[in-house]
Amino acid sequence: MDEHPNFFHEAAMLPKPEDSLFFQNLPLPALLADAAAEVIAVNPLFRQRYASTLSSRHSFDIHPGDNLPWLQPVLQTVASEPVREDSVIGPCGRRQRVLLSRLDMEGRSLWLVLFPDRNGAGDREADLCPAIFDSLPDPVCVLDVKTFCILGANRAFQEKFAGSTGSDLVGSTCHEVTHHSPTPCSLSEHHCALREVLRTGKTVRTDHLHTSSDGDEQVFEAIATPLRDTTGAISRVVYILRDVSDKCRSADEIRQLSNYDKLTGLPNRVLFQERLRQDIERAGRDSFSIAVMFLDLDRFKGINDTLGHNVGDKLLKAVGLRLADCLRRHDLVARVGGDEFVVVLPRLNVEDEAHVVVKRTLESLSEAFDIDGQEVFCTVSIGLAFYPNDGQDEDALLKNAEFAMYQAKEHGRNTWQRFSLETNAGAVEKLVLETGLRHALERGELFLHYQPQVRTSDGHPVGAEALCRWQHPYLGLVPPIKFIPLAEETGLILPIGAWVLEEACRQSVAWQEQGLPPVRIGINLSGRQFKDRHLVDKIAEILDRTGVDPDLVELELTESMLMDDARGTAEMLHKLRGLGVHLAIDDFGTGYSSLSYLKHFPIDRVKIDRSFVMDLEGGGDDAAIAGAIIAMAQSLNLATLAEGVETEGQLEFLRERGCEEIQGYYFGKPMAAEDFAAYLHREAGNRSVTG
Structure with a gap:
């Protein structure tokens, strides 16, 4: 066989090709060079064949580490081809035929250069080259450039696709012997790859599916490489088939995992x-x-x-x-x-x-x-x-x-x-509010207003409910009905509630230091706060840190909060009461289920919900419920406070039935701390005049 494929392709898998027995025992003079044409190693036959050259001072002396200027231009022209035949001025100082094979090893490219010297030992090498050809583990065949018929094949090709001697394959097309059943790779596609080699003169890589006679499928990478004669014309095509089935299966598995x-x-x-x-x-x-x-x-x-x-x-x-x-x-x-x-x-x-x-x-x-x-x-x-x-x-x-x-x-x-766009607009607003609320505390956007709580009998202030307000930098004053439920939902009510409690306590102390008459401060606790197992400790710390008189602090809890776990609620309420603070049930009457438990809770005050106060003047169910609540509270020695009082008629109804305190616009809207201080000062002056 005159043409030779990649003789040393599998050697790239070895840790050091130059140290392998295959390289050392090659039956042709051979050297290994890197991409810069620097010699890595020469084999014993090379040393033997060119011993006189190696021992002289000839310009073609070849030793490991030497650079081969005659080889460098050849490597540059064939860098994209794994197999190449060429003619160079070699070690003997004359033009001779060489076979070059590129090896990819651990990220670097090496070149195996074989020197089949036809003038000195042609017959011997003609016998030895097929032996090298047959030693390659990949199926390899040599194709005619006109008919694409097989001119010769190595043992691996014969065993894989014929199961007999190479003579059975000569004259057949590569497609005929590698496809036992219809596959995605058609005959025209197969020939197109070979025609591309002839058209460009470059190596062409394709994949095709091989189905064996017993039905097994394998995927092969087909590498078609042109071989040139001494004139530079393409005389043969070397076809190397590499089994990449495992690689394809791995790629399929990766695709499966990623998708x-x-x-x-x-x-x-x-x-x-x-x-x-x-x-x-x-x-x-x-x-x-x-x-x-x-x-x-x-x-x-x-x-x-x-x-x-x-x-x-x-x-x-x-x-x-x-x-x-x-x-x-x-x-x-x-x-x-x-x-x-x-x-x-x-x-x-x-x-x-x-x-x-x-x-x-x-x-x-x-x-x-x-x-x-x-x-x-x-x-x-x-x-x-x-x-x-x-x-x-x-x-x-x-x-x-x-x-x-x-x-x-x-x-x-x-x-x-x-x-829908309408509901989406609400969601966008909610997102804006939630984002802003997360920064409201640190940016100082929250503040408290205080609504007076007065005695029904004479209208003098006895307390105030602390109400949280939020001044958004772009949206302005956000109504509590919008941001308080959002704070509950997101859990932000915990830090906000703690801030409200501490701020109200500090304000109570400040009013005392201003010489104003002491008033009780009502502070709402949320459901999330009440379920916090560290709540009692946190409140104790705030009372201690602010120095407020606990007797001036009243914690307001809703009816629904108290009914969630009656036994646990009673225990928690007794602990809170032990701190010296007062306890009130806010929005009383809306839950309808607390009456039987009320006597078990250490409650000081019942706040009648504003929904029962609005229609007091018209009589009816609301008036009956409000009157019943006042009577029940009196029987349990509990104080009562009615919310939402806005008219003289509502005031008279509550006064007649013995409601001790009221809260609502009739006596004052929620106001800033300084305005409430002025209100207290004014009311104190009125009492001194009338007293």
Whole structure:
């Protein structure tokens, strides 16, 4: 065989090619050089063949570390080819034929240079070169450049594709012997790769699937490399086939991990967004609508906590399967979070098509799941957004569908909501408020107002309720009805409540230092604060730090807070009362369930809710309830205070029935600390004049 492929390709896998037995025992003179044409090693046959040259001072002396100027231009012209034949002025000082093979080892490129000297030992080398050819572990064949028929093949090629001698393959095309059944690589594609080699004169790499006679499939990387004769023309094509099946399987596994959820096997967020992006492009071109469903399982955490994560995982798999059964052929379901799923409904003509799928999904998921013989119920909340009305890209659609899902949660769960701009505007406002509220304390935007509490008998101030206010830098004065529930929801009520308590206590001390008459300060406690197991210690620290008289502090708790855990509530109230502070029930009468427990709580005062005060003058149920509350409180030796008093008639009704104190616009609106101080000073002056 006159033409030789990559004789030393597999040597690149060895730690040091120059030290390998294969290199040392090559039957041709050989050297290893790096990309800069610097010699790394020469083999024994090279030393033997060119001993006289090596021992002289000839300009072509070759030793490890030497640079070969005659080799460098050759390497530069063939850097992109793994195999190359050329003619150079070699070690003997004359032009001779060389075979070059590139090796990629640990990130560096090496070149194996073989010197098949036809003038000195042609017959011997002609016998030895096929032996080297046959020693290569990769299947290799040499092809005719006109017919692409096999001229010769090494043993690995024969064993892989023929199972017999090479003579059985000569004359056949490479495609014929490497494809036992139809594959994705057609004959025309196979020939196209070879024609590209002839057209460009460069190495061409392709992949193709080989199916053996017994049906096994393997993926091969095919490397087609041109071989040139002494004139520079391409005379043959070397075809090297490398089995990359394991590499492809690894790539498939990586693709699976990066695009699919490991637990359910469903597409993950990455693949979902890519698919949605493609659907949006098609919908924009074909004028179709797209729906995105965002689904979140209701109370899934409770299932995990009570039945265990193993059951929770099996439930998620079952939900994924049931969701898939609810969809149409072109729809996609993906898992994008712990218990969150999304569905893409492409190519919609009308929105009602999506509504049908949503309702079918709700009905299907409301049925019991059989998890290891145990019935598990798990409903779902669904948000729905449409392209193009609710978003022009995948991020906007997903965000808006998720927002609609939270709206479904707020509407009681096990239902669905469609995204709307109106509800979204409310969500944006809520987000702005929450973001601002998180910084309101540190920026000094919160302050307190004080509303007078007076004796019903003479109108003299006996106390004040501390009310929190928030001056937003852009929105202005935010009503408490907007930010207090938000503070409760986010947990910000804990630091805000602590600040209110301490600020009110400090203000009480400041008024005392100004010589004003002592008044009781009513401070609201939230449900979250009351459930804080460190609440008593925190209040004790604030009382101690501010130096306020505990007898001037009254903590106000709502009826609903006290009814949550009657026994625990009584214990907590006794601890608070032990600090010396007073306790009041705020908004009394709205809970209807506290009367039987009231005698067990160390309560000092009952505050009648303003809803019962508004219609006192008209009689009726509200007047009856207010009168009953006052009578009950008197029987239990509790003081009463009515909120929301705004008229003389309301005042007279309460005075006649023995309500001791009132609070409302009739006597004063909430006011700043300095205004309340002036109010106290004025009322003190009035008492001295009338006294």
